[in-house]
Amino acid sequence: MKRKAICTLLLVSSLSIIFPFTILKGSAAEFNFGVETVVPKNQVDKKKTYFDLMVEPGQKQILEINLRNDTDNDVKINPLIHSATTNLNGVVEYGxxxxxxxxxxxxxxxxxxxxxEEVIIPAKGNYVLKLDVTLPKKEFDGVVAGGIILQEDTEGTDEKQNKNQVNKGLSIKNEFAYIVAILLRENEDEIKPELQLNDVFPDQVNARNVINVNIQNTMPMYMNQMTVKSKVTKKDDSQVLYESNKEGMQMAPNSNFDYPISLNGERLEAGEYTLEMTAASMGEEWHWTRDFKIDGDVAKKLNDSDVTIQKDYTWLYVIIGGIVILLAFILWVIFIRRKKKENEENKKQIANVDE
Known part of the structure; x- marks a missing residue:
């Protein structure tokens, strides 16, 4: 059995908060180190433990994160910084x-x-990780969102653990990380939300056929408590073939994601289809109708690799049956010829005896 689990510790604040994610202060049983942010003066809400800063164009600033190691061994961390994105589940990712x-x-x-790029937290000690922030000189509206992921580099330890696990017939790897969100704003000007539907296409999620709908948040703001209702029909037909409804999603500023509509194990069929979708968030609503086409070769490729579709081997059975019939016919012909030859030889022998 091989399993890999990646766990990220995040605290969910009140749903009324525009930026609802933060780190879990201190350490957890699965960690060999603890994390605590140093809240700067320009923090918008000093009760928050992630960075939510009011900044200015061209501003330079040093942010600090205290890393604590209570173990008897040094802990190596490889910090990574990344912009906020939205995954296929409608969840914002900061790592x-x-x-x-x-x-x-x-x-x-x-x-x-x-x-x-690399930090060593000494045994029974602390390390102050510094983040160098340099804002663009050009002013921007809305929020620039991202985060820093803090994960222990356990390469050597993992090799030893994996060796022991393999000896026991197991291969399990658990990885845990702290993620600290970083939000940067230069003003509090109101921004009008805007969603777009970019594309509709057949695809797969976890080796299962879906109709993917790419939704884009074009504005520098979070889209909170987003709901999506969708249905797919044959073009110029009212019968609903596939549908999907989901609530409580969130999109990161200036991001897009592929919203999957499951086919529930059905085979993709080539043809022309129509998508109807309604999305709502931040008091606004968007309705889209989009025609799309599924080509035969694409449908066949996806159907062949879908693990939930029972494979149709009729053509193989036909070929095997044909081969069996052909072999039986050949054997029958050989038998008839051999029988005929034996009869002729017997007649000759009888004729010789009579003479």
Whole structure:
């Protein structure tokens, strides 16, 4: 059995807060180190333990995070900074991932905030991690959002643990990380929310067929408590083939994600379809109708790799049956010819005896 679990500790604040994520202060049983942010003077709400700063164009600032190690061994940390993104579940991610930056994102957090690539927290000691912040000289509205992920580098330890686990017939790897959100604002001007539907296309999630709908938040603001209602029909037909409704989602500023509509194990069929979708957030509502096409070769490729679809081997059975029939016919012909030959030889032998 092989399993990998990645756990991120985050505290959810009141739902009325625009930026609802923070780190869990202190240490947890799964960690060998603890984390505590040093709240700066320009913190918007000093009760929050993540960084939510009011800044100015071109401003330079040093942020500090206290790292504490209560163990008897040094702890190595590899800090990573990344812009906030939205995953396929409609959840904002502040850590590193493979989601591409949105086309409307003006500034990446990793370009604004720099820190050390490797940190050693001494045994029974502390380390003050400094974040160098340099704001763009050009003023921006809304919020630039991102975060820093703090995860122990346990490469050597993991190798030893994995070796022991393999000897026991197991291969389990648990990884835990602190993520500290970083939000930067230069003003509190009101921004009108705006969502766009970019594309509709067949795809897969966890080797299962879906219709993906790419939704984009083009504005530098969070889209909170977002709901989506969607249905797919054949083009010019009212019968609903697939539908999906979801509530309580959130999108990061200037981000997009592929909203999956499950086919529930059904095969994709080539043809022309129509998507109807309604999204609502921040007191606004958007309705889209989009026609899209599924090509035959795409449908076949996805169907062949969908783990929930029972494979159709009819063609294979036909081929095997044909081969069996052909072999039986050949054997029958051989038998008839051999029988005929034996009869002819027997006739010759009888004729010779009569003479």
């Amino acid at each position: 590193e991932n493979d989601i591409e930056a949105d086309s409307t994102l003006l500034y990446k957090m990793e370009d604004i905030v720099k820190t050390e």
